[in-house]
Amino acid sequence: MGVSFLSLGSIIILLVNSQFSFFISHYEREILIFTLFQGFLSALLSVCLAIPISRSIFRNNFPGKNILVRLMNVMFVLPVLIVILTVIKIFGFNGTPNQILDFFGFEKISIYGLQGILIGHILINLPFAVRLILSGWLMIPSEHFRLARQLNFSRKEYFKYLELPMLIKIIPSIFTIIFLFCCLTFSIALILGGGPGSTTLELAIYQSIIFDGNLGVAARLSLYQLIIMILILIISFKISAKPVFENSLILKAENYIAKNRLQQGLDFLSVATLAIFISMPPIIIFCKGIPNIFSVETFVFSALLNSLLVAFLAATVNLCISVVLSFTIVKEESLRKLVLEIGTFSLICISPLVLGTAIFLALFKYIDISENSLVLTGLVNGILTIPFSLTILLPGFVKITKRYGHIMRSLGLSNFKQIFEIYFPLMKFPIRFAFALVFALSIGDLGIIVLFSGSESSTLPMYLYRLMGSYRMDEAYAVALLLLILALSSFWIIEKGFYYATLRKKMLN
Amino acid sequence: MKILFAILLFTFISPLLAEEKTSLIVYTYDSFNTEWGPGPKIEKAFEEGCNCDLKFVSAGDGAALLAKIRLEGEKTKADVVLGLDSNVLEEARKTKLFLPNGLNIELDLPIQWKDDTFLPFDWGFFAFIFDGSKTKKIPQSFKELVDSDIRLVIQDPRSSTPGLGLILWIQKVFGSDSKAVWEKMSDNIVTVTPGWSEAYGLFLEGEADGVLSYTTSPAYHIIAEKDFSKKAAIFKEGHLMQIEVAAITAKTSKRKLAKSFMTFLISDTAQSIIPTTNWMYPAKNPKLALPEAFDIKVAKDKAIYLQPKSVPDLTSKALQVWKLAIRK
Incomplete structure (x- = not known):
């Protein structure tokens, strides 16, 4: 249960190691406001764009639909730095749009500024949002669509009775997750924002911990951040259900409302835009990585192995904790349940650097951090991804408890037996999906925790950053390509397993 | 799955099996200790003559290196810290975690170097x-x-x-x-x-x-x-100028070994490794002239x-x- 209080706990650890004051300076207030502002706008735009796009994907069958949906996971696991470089490659000074403008004698448009931040954040988050909303669309029972057709619903009625209730249920939490993500990075905002005017809180936290050695400032900033974000979390919890990562997407278009030519065209346009949008970074990485793939030295294999180890450890730790947590949360009463849930979900509200520093401070006296850096990275990654796996597991746990809770109690099954003999077999697929997600996220390393880097062992993302830090840009692209292949294939393998599993189940029914 | 588990187990056990030698722990920044950086070469060359185990521990970039030392404070495991930058020297001194190195080495810097605690190794x-x-x-x-x-x-x-x-x-x-x-x-x-x-x-x-x-x-x-x-x-x-320095920590119990490492760092061997792996000028010109690309034009x-x-x-x-x- 300790996990639920980890975010607050880490701030407290920083507090006791520093002089603390609640006073927030003018400068800090300014960047706090900017952080929230750009996060809000990025999340809003991502969600607004994702609604029509996911709807177009949902109601059309087209070749490559499966591939498109799977590619959407990729942006999420790429190191931020690579995403930034591809954004600049496309929209930057020498990007295609600017070259076209230049060709026709127009002034080139600069990407740097709020527009740059938004493009960067949308590129990362739009696929994620589309994917989640798509599963929302698939949650609408097909009977409803059939009924609506029989009742001859107009387009407006369709939206009002079928789609709107679903959207209201899932949009707030998707918005919140994206908002939190956009507030907790600093490279995208700073680089694509073009200068110090685009400073987010995370940069100030980095500055205070790494440059000034002033933990008090870091604690204060992340405390304010945590309070604001938990408020937002509570609000979104209140108005919506948790988002559902559908474990398998059965990609079949329901016979939807009749479409006219214009709508058909719009659907095509939005799907095509998304397809181009999300395939650009992989294509760029592929083109730049392939020529250098053989110049990568053999050290990369030890990094590769380390990454797999870290990811495996993270996924295992994550599942052990999230299964127990889900089991406990579904049994708890309302207030304690809310505290547990909010506490756990607040793990994605806290600066990774603050959490990393706190863990470092708590542990370095007892264990050799650098000797155990891989294990620690695995553990931290596993813990930080708990909110993601919880969103996958909780709905299933709730369902099972509702259905079998009474029987289990009257049979007097022990907790252990309940978990292993009832929940586990029934939750096999969501659990495997959660495992895959955490595994892939962990291969991409959730932002490197600088203080943990070890003596000789590096993971693939760390290896990539080291290459970039020593002039070796070309090799870095090759490693990025490896990372991409690894993340994609781990998702692919497991999702394919799911696809067949659901297919089998469907056939049996 | 089983193989992965075995590997995992092995990573825990393997340190226990290694033979114990006096080890010297040197904290440095990430890019110093990459496979293509100066770290591995310097480690090999120093270990040939010291009957010891030189261990580089990396900590992000130069700034994160200082942050790590600061967080660890008195409890640090480092014997030597390598790669602090002259522009944060005062910050490093304020931690009171470093002691004078007791070395007296002539250097080839464009300026006179008079510090008794921090020793430049490249710039x-x-x-x-x-x-x-x-x-x-x-x-x-x-x-x-x-x-x-x-x-x-x-x-x-x-x-x-x-x-x-x-x-x-x-x-x-x-x-x-x-x-x-x-x-x-x-x-x-x-x-x-x-x-x-x-x-x-x-x-x-x-x-x-x-x-x-x-x-x-x-x-x-x-x-x-x-x-x-x-x-x-x-x-x-x-x-x-940016001068990169190394210093012996106050808490080290291997002062003698740490001192011999500092001396080695300025030796001809180390100084001819550093320029073409760390891409900085040597603090003491090696006997064998450096490639032309290293001519100082300022x-x-x-x-x-x-x-x-x-x-x-x-x-x-x-x-x-x-x-x-x-x-x-």
């Missing part, structure tokens, strides 16, 4: 790097630079050592005029990055004409890639060095100016 000049094949008229001074329409990418002084170097450099050269210089430079700056890697990456991608780096950067392209196009702009106003009297004591004040002043002048 460089901050400079803007250009691609000579694209930028025909490389600026010869800050004045020319800010008056041109050259596109630059720089690093954020709040999160990067070179970024901090640049604001100190400008503050030192222009004093009270620095605000005007920054205001004029503001429209040259394409963007600001959190670290050196992002900035240099953007420059290599052609997003900017120039990038803040070191005068030694072209040497990498010449020697490792046979690319002669990258040029360091040599400025009339002079260049700020005149001795144009070398700017900041007295460590003056740096904290200058930093807060420069940071204030920078924040106000760059309105982006």
Whole structure:
């Protein structure tokens, strides 16, 4: 249960190691406001764009639909730095749009500024949002669509009775997750924002911990951040259900409302835009990585192995904790349940650097951090991804408890037996999906925790950053390509397993 | 699954099986201890003569290195810290975690080095790097630079050592005029990055004409890639030095071994490894002449060095100016 209080706990650890004051300076207030502002706008735009796009994907069958949906996971696991470089490659000074403008004698448009931040954040988050909303669309029972057709619903009625209730249920939490993500990075905002005017809180936290050695400032900033974000979390919890990562997407278009030519065209346009949008970074990485793939030295294999180890450890730790947590949360009463849930979900509200520093401070006296850096990275990654796996597991746990809770109690099954003999077999697929997600996220390393880097062992993302830090840009692209292949294939393998599993189940029914 | 588990188990057990030798723990920054950096070569060369186990522990970049020491404080496991930058020397001294090294070594720096605790092992000049094949008229001074329409990418002084170097450099050269210089430079700056890697990456991608780096950067392209196009702009106003130093920690129980490592660091062996792996000038010129790419083009009297004591004040002043002048 300790996990639920980890975010607050880490701030407290920083507090006791520093002089603390609640006073927030003018400068800090300014960047706090900017952080929230750009996060809000990025999340809003991502969600607004994702609604029509996911709807177009949902109601059309087209070749490559499966591939498109799977590619959407990729942006999420790429190191931020690579995403930034591809954004600049496309929209930057020498990007295609600017070259076209230049060709026709127009002034080139600069990407740097709020527009740059938004493009960067949308590129990362739009696929994620589309994917989640798509599963929302698939949650609408097909009977409803059939009924609506029989009742001859107009387009407006369709939206009002079928789609709107679903959207209201899932949009707030998707918005919140994206908002939190956009507030907790600093490279995208700073680089694509073009200068110090685009400073987010995370940069100030980095500055205070790494440059000034002033933990008090870091604690204060992340405390304010945590309070604001938990408020937002509570609000979104209140108005919506948790988002559902559908474990398998059965990609079949329901016979939807009749479409006219214009709508058909719009659907095509939005799907095509998304397809181009999300395939650009992989294509760029592929083109730049392939020529250098053989110049990568053999050290990369030890990094590769380390990454797999870290990811495996993270996924295992994550599942052990999230299964127990889900089991406990579904049994708890309302207030304690809310505290547990909010506490756990607040793990994605806290600066990774603050959490990393706190863990470092708590542990370095007892264990050799650098000797155990891989294990620690695995553990931290596993813990930080708990909110993601919880969103996958909780709905299933709730369902099972509702259905079998009474029987289990009257049979007097022990907790252990309940978990292993009832929940586990029934939750096999969501659990495997959660495992895959955490595994892939962990291969991409959730932002490197600088203080943990070890003596000789590096993971693939760390290896990539080291290459970039020593002039070796070309090799870095090759490693990025490896990372991409690894993340994609781990998702692919497991999702394919799911696809067949659901297919089998469907056939049996 | 079972194989993975076995590997996992092995990683836990293997350290226990290793033979115990006296080990010397040296904290350094990440890029020093990469497979292609100086770390492994120096480790091998030193271990040949010491009957010990030299262990490099990396900690992010130069700034994170100091942060790690600061967090660990008295409890640090480091015997030697290698790679602190002269512009944060005062901060490092304030931790009181380092003791005088008791060494008396003649160095070949453009300035007199008088510190008894921190020992330089390499150094460089901050400079803007250009691609000579694209930028025909490389600026010869800050004045020319800010008056041109050259596109630059720089690093954020709040999160990067070179970024901090640049604001100190400008503050030192222009004093009270620095605000005007920054205001004029503001429209040259394409963007600001959190670290050196992002900035240099953007420059290599052609997003900017120039990038803040070191005068030694072209040497990498010449020697490792046979690319002669990258040029360091040599400025009339002079260049700020960055000196990288090593120091023995106060808590070490292996003072003698630590001292012999420090001496080794300045030896001919180590000093001829460092330039072509760390891409900085050697603190003591090795007997065998370095490749031509390492010729120092900044005149001795144009070398700017900041007295460590003056740096904290200058930093807060420069940071204030920078924040106000760059309105982006």
